[in-house]
Amino acid sequence: MAKASSVLQSTVLPSFSPLHKLRSQNFTLSFPPLPVSRCRPGIHCSISAGETTRRSVEEVPDISWGCEIDSLENATSLQNWLSDSGLPPQKMAIDKVDIGERGLVASQNLRKGEKLLFVPPSLVISADSEWTNPEAGEVMKRFDVPDWPLLATYLISEASLLKNSRWFNYISALPRQPYSLLYWTRTELDMYLEASQIRERAIERITNVVGTYEDLRSRIFSKHPHLFPKEVFNDETFKWSFGILFSRLVRLPSMDGRFALVPWADMLNHNCEVETYLDYDKSSKGVVFTADRPYQPGEQVFISYGNKSNGELLLSYGFVPREGTNPSDSVELAMSLRKNDKCYKEKLDALKKHGLSTPQCFPVRITGWPTELMAYAYLVVSPPDMRNSFEEMAKAASNKTSTKKDLNYPEIEEEALQFILDSCETSISKYSRFLKESGSMDLDITSPKQLNRKAFLKQLAVDLSTSERRILYRAQYILRRRLRDIRSGELKALRLFSGLRNFFNFK
Numbered sequence: 263m264a265k266a267s268s269v270l271q272s273t274v275l276p277s278f279s280p281l282h283k284l285r286s287q288n289f290t291l292s293f294p295p296l297p298v299s300r301c302r303p304g305i306h307c308s309i310s311a312g313e314t315t316r317r318s319v320e321e322v323p324d325i326s327w328g329c330e331i332d333s334l335e336n337a338t339s340l341q342n343w344l345s346d347s348g349l350p351p352q353k354m355a356i357d358k359v360d361i362g363e364r365g366l367v368a369s370q371n372l373r374k375g376e377k378l379l380f381v382p383p384s385l386v387i388s389a390d391s392e393w394t395n396p397e398a399g400e401v402m403k404r405f406d407v408p409d410w411p412l413l414a415t416y417l418i419s420e421a422s423l424l425k426n427s428r429w430f431n432y433i434s435a436l437p438r439q440p441y442s443l444l445y446w447t448r449t450e451l452d453m454y455l456e457a458s459q460i461r462e463r464a465i466e467r468i469t470n471v472v473g474t475y476e477d478l479r480s481r482i483f484s485k486h487p488h489l490f491p492k493e494v495f496n497d498e499t500f501k502w503s504f505g506i507l508f509s510r511l512v513r514l515p516s517m518d519g520r521f522a523l524v525p526w527a528d529m530l531n532h533n534c535e536v537e538t539y540l541d542y543d544k545s546s547k548g549v550v551f552t553a554d555r556p557y558q559p560g561e562q563v564f565i566s567y568g569n570k571s572n573g574e575l576l577l578s579y580g581f582v583p584r585e586g587t588n589p590s591d592s593v594e595l596a597m598s599l600r601k602n603d604k605c606y607k608e609k610l611d612a613l614k615k616h617g618l619s620t621p622q623c624f625p626v627r628i629t630g631w632p633t634e635l636m637a638y639a640y641l642v643v644s645p646p647d648m649r650n651s652f653e654e655m656a657k658a659a660s661n662k663t664s665t666k667k668d669l670n671y672p673e674i675e676e677e678a679l680q681f682i683l684d685s686c687e688t689s690i691s692k693y694s695r696f697l698k699e700s701g702s703m704d705l706d707i708t709s710p711k712q713l714n715r716k717a718f719l720k721q722l723a724v725d726l727s728t729s730e731r732r733i734l735y736r737a738q739y740i741l742r743r744r745l746r747d748i749r750s751g752e753l754k755a756l757r758l759f760s761g762l763r764n765f766f767n768f769k
């Protein structure tokens with residue numbers, strides 16, 4: 263939610279670098295049957311499907327922690343508990359809203375520049391929070407588990423203790439199923455996100471979450487089954503807890519960059535035009551944000567979850583902003599070395615040396631593309647007699663050069679731009695095919711529950727594809743103009759040259 267919340271510390275979780283290597287992975291989601299009767303007394307879990315039969319990969323099992331966020335179920339008990347636990351009186355209240363289903367709404371006039379929230383550190387969940395089951399906490403600390411997996415396990419542990427946990431009211435108000443791509447099946451990802459590189463990132467993220475759970479299970483849980491029973495600590499509950507973390511965890515720069523779940527503050531929804539972030543305020547000793555505009559009573563109050571593209575917002579938060587409203591939007595463009603290139607191996611070696619590969623993705627924005635992408639294109643099109651420059655081009659494509667000197671290869675500029683244009687057009691045609699096949703949809707979606715799940719996911723994919731294709735159309739326009747200018751410049755030079763020749767011939 264806060265600006266830097268996407269920087270993960272864990273080694274097993276994805277890092278959200280703008281450059282993404284494409285990977286193809288074989289991947290299956292499996293949900294082993296979990297008999298409820300095997301749940302330990304005192305630890306509560308309930309899986310709604312597949313108690314006696316093995317679940318199909320298409321089914322989405324339901325765990326009973328949390329609530330439906332299109333209702334105000336548990337909102338009042340959360341507010342009462344927070345004020346009893348030290349949250350000062352608020353100028354906002356939880357309510358149903360048009361954007362984000364449930365959010366914080368001004369209950370009185372809010373001034374621009376006013377500090378709001380003041381959530382005390384005692385109400386914040388971080389890696390240092392006390393475990394209701396201290397033995398489980400000690401084991402996790404002994405293994406030096408990084409923050410994200412630690413917090414995911416903490417959340418499951420506290421959720422399973424229901425009223426015995428001090429976070430009961432908070433957890434009861436969390437979404438039962440966070441809107442995250444973690445909940446999309448492989449078939450849904452393949453079908454709906456076929457044109458977008460976000461599909462690869464979702465697969466990578468799901469694989470990392472499953473891998474993290476497997477790692478914890480084999481190293482810790484299996485050795486302490488009385489503390490971490492499989493009925494409670496399993497891939498399904500980890501999907502829930504990671505879904506909660508991806509959509510709610512914030513990094514608080516003024517609290518030494520600590521990752522935290524901040525009850526109450528995490529009821530704020532995102533607006534791409536807002537530029538205010540959550541942080542710890544040392545003077546008031548609470549988590550705050552500063553209103554960057556005035557709000558009237560009844561208006562929904564927003565913060566920024568960071569400068570994220572629509573694809574990144576879909577990946578972590580499960581929504582896509584309205585078309586054209588996100589100034590940070592970008593699309594990942596995949597570029598590849600040519601298979602028939604005589605210097606394929608030399609070029610690939612140069613790329614590998616700098617941590618790149620083929621295919622390789624680069625972010626394109628409505629305002630243009632990065633120098634790294636241009637450098638990659640130069641490398642792809644450069645002929646064998648330029649092999650001395652391969653290394654320099656690969657280095658420039660990797661974003662690792664400390665000195666950002668302009669790459670200048672006028673002799674292959676036209677070919678490089680044409681190569682980028684071809685890559686753009688290949689990508690555009692994939693989006694167009696998907697959008698054509700998905701048909702025109704005119705669904706007014708305010709709550710996914712009102713709609714068939716497939717229609718909801720399809721609409722999200724249509725929105726994402728439309729916004730990503732829009733950026734590519736813009737890049738296509740700029741590239742065509744540049745190429746036209748280069749070519750007409752060349753033509754002029756040619757005409758001038760033949761004019762001079764005629765002139766000299768005449769003489």
Ligand SMILES: C[S@@+](CC[C@H](N)C(=O)[O-])C[C@H]1O[C@@H](n2cnc3c(N)ncnc32)[C@H](O)[C@@H]1O
Nearest residue numbers: 331362364441509510528529530531532579581
């Ligand atoms: C930090 S929570 C915000 C509170 C959330 N609405 C709730 O009721 O729990 C983040 C989630 O809110 C929703 N959300 C936030 N901003 C949104 C927006 N601009 N449009 C649609 N949904 C949004 C998404 O479901 C997201 O995963």
